[in-house]
Amino acid sequence: MSNVNRIKTLLQPSQRFARSVHLERDFRDSTALSQYVVTDRVGQLFRRFGSAFAIGSTERAWRITGDYGTGKSCFALALARICDPKSLGLPKQLIDVSKSLPKANAIPVLVTGAREPISAAIIRAIEESLNYSSIKKRPQELSQAKRVSKEASPAERDRYAIQLLEATSRLVCESKQGNGILLILDELGKSLEFATQHPDQQDITFLQVLAETASRSGEAPLVVLGILHQGFSAYAEKMEANDQREWDKIGGRFEELLFDQPLEQLVALVASAFRVKVDQLTPAIKRAARENMAKAIDLGWFGAVTNRQSLLDQAPSIFPLQPMLLPVLVKFFSRFGQNERSLFSFLYSSESNAIRAFAEQHDIGDGFFGIHQFYDYVRSSIGSRLHTRALSSRWSQIESVIDASLGGNIEEVAMLKTVGVLNMLDDQKLTAQEDAVLAALEKTCLPKCDFAATLSKLRNKKRVLYYRGSSGGYCL
Numbered sequence: 001m002s003n004v005n006r007i008k009t010l011l012q013p014s015q016r017f018a019r020s021v022h023l024e025r026d027f028r029d030s031t032a033l034s035q036y037v038v039t040d041r042v043g044q045l046f047r048r049f050g051s052a053f054a055i056g057s058t059e060r061a062w063r064i065t066g067d068y069g070t071g072k073s074c075f076a077l078a079l080a081r082i083c084d085p086k087s088l089g090l091p092k093q094l095i096d097v098s099k100s101l102p103k104a105n106a107i108p109v110l111v112t113g114a115r116e117p118i119s120a121a122i123i124r125a126i127e128e129s130l131n132y133s134s135i136k137k138r139p140q141e142l143s144q145a146k147r148v149s150k151e152a153s154p155a156e157r158d159r160y161a162i163q164l165l166e167a168t169s170r171l172v173c174e175s176k177q178g179n180g181i182l183l184i185l186d187e188l189g190k191s192l193e194f195a196t197q198h199p200d201q202q203d204i205t206f207l208q209v210l211a212e213t214a215s216r217s218g219e220a221p222l223v224v225l226g227i228l229h230q231g232f233s234a235y236a237e238k239m240e241a242n243d244q245r246e247w248d249k250i251g252g253r254f255e256e257l258l259f260d261q262p263l264e265q266l267v268a269l270v271a272s273a274f275r276v277k278v279d280q281l282t283p284a285i286k287r288a289a290r291e292n293m294a295k296a297i298d299l300g301w302f303g304a305v306t307n308r309q310s311l312l313d314q315a316p317s318i319f320p321l322q323p324m325l326l327p328v329l330v331k332f333f334s335r336f337g338q339n340e341r342s343l344f345s346f347l348y349s350s351e352s353n354a355i356r357a358f359a360e361q362h363d364i365g366d367g368f369f370g371i372h373q374f375y376d377y378v379r380s381s382i383g384s385r386l387h388t389r390a391l392s393s394r395w396s397q398i399e400s401v402i403d404a405s406l407g408g409n410i411e412e413v414a415m416l417k418t419v420g421v422l423n424m425l426d427d428q429k430l431t432a433q434e435d436a437v438l439a440a441l442e443k444t445c446l447p448k449c450d451f452a453a454t455l456s457k458l459r460n461k462k463r464v465l466y467y468r469g470s471s472g473g474y475c476l
Contacts, residue, residue, distance in 0.1 A: 006359065006360060006361075006362065006363060007320050007359040007360075007363065007364055008356075008359040009277075009364075010276050010277045010280055010319070010364065011274055011276060011277075011359055012274075012276075012277070013273060013275065013347075013348060021074045021077050022073075022112065023073055023080070023110050023184065023186045024110050024111075026077055027077060027080060027110055030088065030089035032077065033077065033091055034091055035272055036091050036093060036094060037093065037268055037269050037272045038093040039261060039262075039268060039269070040262075041260070041261055042078075045075065045257060045259070046097050046100075046101065048062075048257065049101075049104065049225070050100070050101035050103060052221065052223045053104050053179060053223060054103050058215045059215075060214040060217060060221060060223045060224065061210070061212075061214040061223075061224045061254045061255065062223075062224065062226070062254055062255045062256075062257060063227070063228055063232075063254040063257070064076075064225065064226070064228070064257050064258075065256055065257070066229070066258060066259030066260060067229065070259050070260070070261065071259070072186075072227050073187075073227065075259065076225065078094055079225070080108035080182060082094055082097060082098045083182045084106075084108050085107070085177055086132075086133070104182075105179050106172070106180045106223065107129055107130075107135075107172050107177065107180075107181050108129060108181075108184065109122070109125050109126055109182065109184070110125055110129070110184050111183070111184065111185050113188050113190035113191040114187075114194075115194040115197075116191075117157065117194070117201050118185070118191045118195070118206060118207070119158045119160075119206055120149050120161075121191070122164075122165065123145045123146060123161050126168055127142060127146070133172075134177055135171065135175050135177050137171060138171075139164065139168055139170075139171050140167075141163050141167040142168075144164075148160045155203065158203065162206075162209055162210065165183065165210075165222055166213065166217070166220070166222065168181060169220040172220070179221060180217070180221030180222060181223070182223050182225070183225070184225045185225065185227065188226040189228050189229055192204070196235060196239065204250060207226075207250050207253070207254075208253050210224060211224065211250075211253035211254050215253075231256075232247050232251025233247055233251065235247070262303070263302050263327055263330055264302055264303070264306065264307070264311060266326070266330060267311060267314050267326065270326065271317035273344060273348075274319075274321075276316070276319050278317055278319075281316055281364070282365065284365075285319060288443045289315035289319055289323060289368075290312045290315045292324055292439060293311055293324075295435075296323050296324045296326075296439075299433070299436055299439075301327040301328075301429060301430060319368070320359060320362070320368050320369045321347075321355065321369055322368035322369060322370045322440070324371070324440050325368075325369065325370055325371050325374060327429075328371055328422070329374065331430060332374075332378070332421070336382065336385070337382070346377065349377075349381070351380065351381050352380065353380050358373065367443045367446070368443050368445075369444070369445075370444035370445075371417070371440045372413075372440075372441070373445075375418070391424070394424060398420040398424060398476055401464055401476040402417055402420055402476075404464075405464060411441075411449050412462075414441060414444075414446055415437060415441065415451070415454055415455060416458065416464065416465075416476060418437055420476055422436075422437075423475050432473040433470075433473040434455060436473070437455060438451045464476060
């Protein structure tokens, strides 16, 4: 067949999702945030941080906690660009956000955590930020801090770092180049690991002093944002009980916000990644996408949905991904990958069983990429990793049952693969109920057949499916 009708002709993938963000490197890249999507959750976080710069605010020390790859660093980059007085070339959504945050006009000081003293990294970052800014004057504390960073004791270096932060924040306000400093500590976990391994070089109480300094920074705001993959106490779990309590107390000085994009809002992110030419989809495909999305919502696979109609309207924009597959992808990669980082890696992957290859090999009218096709990707790309995990016996059982059935017809094999993936998730919401399994196979490049009869045959005649009841659904 001609490539003119291939699914790939409908996709205009955005490369923004194809790589992870490096805060300092990407800050000066005007294209790093192109097509950034401000979901409702992200908008809420922007407003919380915007209020930190208001006069009289004492909520100026924060930490964002979230799993690997959920977009925390990208959010931090967007926040830094919004606050930066010199920022140019913001995408429209971020321009709209910046207009709603007039007080958030601060010089960003950006630190990417490494195995080095936190205070030394902050001193270096302040100098780099001042060099980038339009401020000609330098605080006298800068030369002192640079000197002690190399020569003095760790305690003295910590003290000068705090003094330099306060002096720089006052300088920014006095020069009218902004109304304070936004200090972002990305990959803070690496710095905490260094502090646990080298307590003689970095006293963890420095972070407590930093948080308290930010909270009382008054009319020269110092706003601190630390980014972590897990809670403070997780980095101290091998310490003595007294030390762990101390770490908990220090972590409590930072207001914690969870970076968790609701599944409902991830649809917009996937749509932004695919950039499907929806106007070129046939009415039948659009209708099938909406019907499948409705089924997933009714099954509870998208959780508590706040705007059902919006999800239905967006369903065609994630074609060729079957809507029922998206909750499965998110759950699978949150357990066995790195959340959205793995999700978007899968969406962009050139591997033989991923979406990109599917779009290159199939015509627009062939149907959706479903759960059973995702099984093939898992098997070929990350199956070896699953064998090394605690659940390796379950994955081995799933593989063996499916391998033994490969001589059967493709509808049976697809059904077993669908059930196998859902079994692997072991999630109370994403269970292999009959209506879920049947809906997951609809419009997915399979010949028309009586899927209900296929299910009955696999259960009652071939006995490779077992029904665990309304709470557990089918299993292999």
